[in-house]
Amino acid sequence: MDFNSKTGEADTLASGCAVVAVSSPRRLSAAATRLDKASGGQISALIKQGDIKTDCGKTTLILAPAGNIKAKRILVVGCGEDKTLSPQAFNKLASAAANALQDSGAGDAASWLTEIEVEDRDIAWKAQQLVAASEDAVYRFDELKSDAKPPRHPLRRLSITSASRADGSAIRAGIRAGTAIAHGMNLARTLGNRPGNYCTPSDLADQARALKKTFPSLKVRVLEEKDMEKLGMGALLSVSRGSRQPAKLIVMQYNGGKKNSKPTVLVGKGVTFDSGGISLKPGSAMDEMKFDMCGAASVFGTVSAVAEMKLPVNLVGIVPSTENLPDGLATKPGDIVTSMSGQTIEVLNTDAEGRLILCDALTYAGKFKPDVVIDIATLTGACVVALGKHATGLFSHDQALADALLDAGQSTGDRAWQMPLWDEYDEQLCSNFADMANIGGRDAGSITAACFLSRYTKDYRWAHLDIAGVAWKSGNDKGATGRPVPLLTQYLMAKAK
Ligand code: BES
Ligand code: MN
Numbered sequence: 001m002d003f004n005s006k007t008g009e010a011d012t013l014a015s016g017c018a019v020v021a022v023s024s025p026r027r028l029s030a031a032a033t034r035l036d037k038a039s040g041g042q043i044s045a046l047i048k049q050g051d052i053k054t055d056c057g058k059t060t061l062i063l064a065p066a067g068n069i070k071a072k073r074i075l076v077v078g079c080g081e082d083k084t085l086s087p088q089a090f091n092k093l094a095s096a097a098a099n100a101l102q103d104s105g106a107g108d109a110a111s112w113l114t115e116i117e118v119e120d121r122d123i124a125w126k127a128q129q130l131v132a133a134s135e136d137a138v139y140r141f142d143e144l145k146s147d148a149k150p151p152r153h154p155l156r157r158l159s160i161t162s163a164s165r166a167d168g169s170a171i172r173a174g175i176r177a178g179t180a181i182a183h184g185m186n187l188a189r190t191l192g193n194r195p196g197n198y199c200t201p202s203d204l205a206d207q208a209r210a211l212k213k214t215f216p217s218l219k220v221r222v223l224e225e226k227d228m229e230k231l232g233m234g235a236l237l238s239v240s241r242g243s244r245q246p247a248k249l250i251v252m253q254y255n256g257g258k259k260n261s262k263p264t265v266l267v268g269k270g271v272t273f274d275s276g277g278i279s280l281k282p283g284s285a286m287d288e289m290k291f292d293m294c295g296a297a298s299v300f301g302t303v304s305a306v307a308e309m310k311l312p313v314n315l316v317g318i319v320p321s322t323e324n325l326p327d328g329l330a331t332k333p334g335d336i337v338t339s340m341s342g343q344t345i346e347v348l349n350t351d352a353e354g355r356l357i358l359c360d361a362l363t364y365a366g367k368f369k370p371d372v373v374i375d376i377a378t379l380t381g382a383c384v385v386a387l388g389k390h391a392t393g394l395f396s397h398d399q400a401l402a403d404a405l406l407d408a409g410q411s412t413g414d415r416a417w418q419m420p421l422w423d424e425y426d427e428q429l430c431s432n433f434a435d436m437a438n439i440g441g442r443d444a445g446s447i448t449a450a451c452f453l454s455r456y457t458k459d460y461r462w463a464h465l466d467i468a469g470v471a472w473k474s475g476n477d478k479g480a481t482g483r484p485v486p487l488l489t490q491y492l493m494a495k496a497k
């Protein structure tokens with residue numbers, strides 16, 4: 001989709017559809033008021049007779065509006081009662097409007113939703129969110145459907161308007177960030193949605209090379225199993241033993257910052273299918289374990305967004321990737337493996353494999369002399385129990401880093417919630433036979449998993465994002481969400497400032 005910034009009035013700007021806001025009980029925005037006047041009171045009459053609902057997120061399409069209006073349609077978007085909206089409310093109505101526009105038949109549209117007042121948010125932010133909502137509404141994953149049909153009347157262009165020319169550059173900045181983030185999310189969603197037989201560790205390595213084609217400034221390196229053996233990555237390799245697909249450790253480097261400024265390193269869990277291994281998972285919804293590489297996908301998406309925006313930061317993306325399958329050679333419960341750090345691990349449950357591949361990747365991350373390391377993983381079912389599908393679990397000993405990530409989540413609506421990393425939880429990992437066990441018992445499963453990772457991240461500032469709840473949706477809209485690409489990209493944008 002194309003986005004641009006325009007100044008003009010709602011009644012005189014020609015478009016396939018004018019998108020305007022109304023609030024309860026009968027408050028029209030400035031643009032809605034102009035359309036109402038030019039149409040001889042059509043909008044206010046429709047509200048009065050109950051045909052237009054003004055609740056937050058309700059939309060009404062007026063076809064062939066009355067009077068002398070240059071737009072072919074009007075989409076009226078309800079804002080509810082509040083004069084100033086929360087960012088969450090704005091995002092909700094932005095996506096309702098985007099979905100309604102998709103179904104409207106309009107090929108282009110002009111949005112005046114920038115008029116809505118949002119708590120502590122400027123017009124650039126509104127533009128960024130309108131772009132994100134539109135791209136989300138057009139996203140389809142149909143590359144494996146034999147009869148995929150593109151929509152007959154797709155929305156191709158959205159103009160984001162403002163009353164004053166002065167707002168134009170802010171809107172354009174919002175559009176630029178919004179499109180880069182949306183492209184990153186779309187990439188993350190597509191990689192996540194691909195099934196295990198189309199998205200193997202080798203396919204992810206190819207994906208990194210393809211990203212380098214799009215952004216030639218990237219440096220890409222893929223470590224093979226023999227390289228991992230040389231580095232002593234016994235934990236990572238213990239997971240791939242049961243798989244016929246070779247494990248890969250993918251490294252992507254983007255150097256947009258000053259030469260000697262330390263990089264931010266993102267480490268994404270890339271288990272392309274998690275059966276549990278010998279500790280085999282139960283069958284129900286096991287297909288969803290193709291999404292167990294969504295942490296990796298978010299690293300690809302963020303690298304893409306940052307490269308598209310040409311942000312002045314140094315960034316390294318590291319993706320340890322493997323399958324987790326049962327086999328005669330597979331690691332067994334009770335086996336003890338030696339990680340790259342030298343610490344030994346008793347594998348009490350082969351389904352706690354994410355931390356095994358991440359611990360070696362996190363040790364490897366130290367080689368880049370990082371400013372900050374953030375790992376992103378669909379790590380624990382326990383995180384879904386704790387926070388549901390709404391918030392990413394955030395863990396860090398570094399409160400300044402945690403706060404920066406929480407802020408980035410707030411500002412994009414891709415929110416995280418901090419959980420504790422106390423020593424009492426860490427003690428649950430002790431083993432009679434090795435330096436630690438790979439599980440910490442039933443209690444506080446997402447925290448003990450984070451404590452495990454923490455033992456490998458002593459040399460730098462580190463945060464862990466458990467995205468098990470937010471990375472994909474189940475049920476009728478089953479599919480990857482592209483989270484937390486917005487949070488990560490916003491964090492890097494703030495850092496670049
Ligand atoms: N990939 C799963 C975590 C997961 C499960 C994410 C369900 C989303 C939905 C991870 O590898 C795993 O299996 N974790 C185990 C850990 C346990 C064995 C300590 C879990 O959460 O059950
Ligand atoms: Mn598992």
Ligand code: ZN
Nearest residue numbers: 271274292354
């Ligand atoms: Zn897993």
